[in-house]
Amino acid sequence: MNEDKPRNPKPQEEASKLPLITLGVLVAIIAALLYLGWQYLSDDSVTANDLTNTKVDTVAIGTRSTDDLPVVATNDPEEPSKDKSDKKKDAATEKDKKAAEKTEKKKDEVKKPEPKKEEPSSEKATASDKILDAPGEIITHTVQSGETFYGIANRYNLKWEALQKLNPTVKPEGIKIGVTKLKVKVKAIHTVGPGDVLRVVAQKYGISKQLLMQANKKTRDISERGEKLIIPLK
Structure with a gap:
């Protein structure tokens, strides 16, 4: 009789309470899930209403000007070749300009005459003083038709400054x-004697025959005996 009875029999009350607890937990979980689902659905409905109530600015989108659109750079394959050709043209024009400038400079150099070296006033005065101090004679010349002050100075192989010093009161234009x-x-004044041709007389005084003829206004190589010849300064 003792062998058929269990050693530790479970009480019947505890076994009956376990299914109730489990059922209560499941009900609580389901209620929580339902509550969360209801809140989620309510939030979605609000966002949907907001989306339907918002106004879309279709006019602004439709009237947007092309100036506001971003500019997209396009790669034109012809641009590099154009740039190269333009650079070549610019280089050619620069070379032509330089060549033209060089030719103009050469022309200017050819055209421009070399400036005459004017003697300083001190040198001119010294030359005229030398002429005045040279040995010789002073004669008087009366102005004739067609003569000028400078022409008279040239006739006697004088500088006009020396002639001006000899005649300080005379104005060249007056x-x-x-x-x-x-x-x-x-x-000197030479009187022509026998055999005194102009060439011989010029050699005697160390001047040229042309200068002797110029001082005496001779056009031919002829002189007469007793004629007085003016011997100009050398």
């Missing part, structure tokens, strides 16, 4: 025919 008398410095 000489008068037959009235104005100028003092002229000459080397």
